[in-house]
Amino acid sequence: MKIVFLDAATMGDVSFEPIARLGEFTTYAGSTPEEARERVKDVDVLIINKILVDRQLIDSAPNLKLICISATGVNNIDVEYAASKGIPVRNVAGYSTDSVAQSTFMHILSLIGGAPYFDRSVKSGDYSRSGMFTDPKWNWMELAGKTIGIIGLGNIGRKVAVIAEAFGMKVCYYSTSGTCHCKDYPCLSLEELLAVSDVVSIHAPLNERTRGLIGEKELAMMKKSAYLVNMGRGGIVDEAALAKAVDEGVIAGAGLDVFVTEPLPEDHPYLRMQHPERMSLAPHVAWASVEARTRLVSMIADNISKGW
Numbered sequence: 001m002k003i004v005f006l007d008a009a010t011m012g013d014v015s016f017e018p019i020a021r022l023g024e025f026t027t028y029a030g031s032t033p034e035e036a037r038e039r040v041k042d043v044d045v046l047i048i049n050k051i052l053v054d055r056q057l058i059d060s061a062p063n064l065k066l067i068c069i070s071a072t073g074v075n076n077i078d079v080e081y082a083a084s085k086g087i088p089v090r091n092v093a094g095y096s097t098d099s100v101a102q103s104t105f106m107h108i109l110s111l112i113g114g115a116p117y118f119d120r121s122v123k124s125g126d127y128s129r130s131g132m133f134t135d136p137k138w139n140w141m142e143l144a145g146k147t148i149g150i151i152g153l154g155n156i157g158r159k160v161a162v163i164a165e166a167f168g169m170k171v172c173y174y175s176t177s178g179t180c181h182c183k184d185y186p187c188l189s190l191e192e193l194l195a196v197s198d199v200v201s202i203h204a205p206l207n208e209r210t211r212g213l214i215g216e217k218e219l220a221m222m223k224k225s226a227y228l229v230n231m232g233r234g235g236i237v238d239e240a241a242l243a244k245a246v247d248e249g250v251i252a253g254a255g256l257d258v259f260v261t262e263p264l265p266e267d268h269p270y271l272r273m274q275h276p277e278r279m280s281l282a283p284h285v286a287w288a289s290v291e292a293r294t295r296l297v298s299m300i301a302d303n304i305s306k307g308w
Contacts, residue, residue: 007049036051070300087308101160104286112227148160171186173185174193194218194222199229212235216238228254246275247278254278254279
């Protein structure tokens with residue numbers, strides 16, 4: 001059995017041994033569309049992360065029996081065309097729940113707690129020169145008693161809710177599907193959630209209901225003291241509107257792990273902020289703890305082992 005991973009560099013230095021022992025396994029750091037079509041000519045199992053698997057690529061692989069994606073979403077695969085060819089598509093789910101939830105609070109705590117400011121205060125020597133035992137200039141606030149509004153209460157959203165409760169936060173959520181399936185927390189309309197939340201945390205997939213969900217109008221509904229965190233997909237938020245809202249103080253700040261275009265273009269509004277200290281940015285790594293990537297490889301190997 002020939003197995004090929006077309007963009008294995010996205011997985012970092014994690015061991016692929018669970019997959020390698022299943023057959024003749026070849027990895028490529030990355031692949032252009034032309035390279036991809038050449039590299040799948042005789043493969044039985046195709047593994048990809050962000051590579052586009054369209055009709056052309058599928059037709060270039062006459063022996064293809066299975067497509068595995070090293071992610072949960074399959075929006076970069078023509079699933080219907082694969083099915084018409086009798087080729088199943090298998091994703092992985094739940095591997096990064098703890099990783100993403102932890103990263104969510106990394107952003108929240110950094111933004112609300114003023115971690116970058118205090119770190120600079122000490123390392124720059126400002127604290128040493130101040131003559132004071134403390135630095136009271138940054139007004140950081142407690143999470144206890146604050147409200148977190150979660151957009152998308154799936155596995156990750158629920159984990160975020162549990163952690164938020166441990167900090168003493170009140171939790172509410174907005175269901176992007178329109179079905180309020182969880183009775184543990186109040187289910188609000190989007191407008192209500194934006195108005196009452198001190199932190200709005202997005203954990204929804206990108207689809208026809210969530211694309212452009214948060215724009216200029218929605219940001220204006222939030223408290224001036226509130227923060228927006230997006231750990232779902234970049235297209236859920238109007239990026240230009242968010243950059244403007246944060247710079248102008250419409251909201252207090254934002255933490256972002258995902259973007260419409262990845263990697264982020266060098267001329268992106270987020271990189272031209274007048275107040276960059278109000279933004280906490282990460283290069284789409286919330287899913288990628290060592291433990292999550294190790295689980296991911298094992299789950300891909302399980303998907304291959306199930307056959308087709």
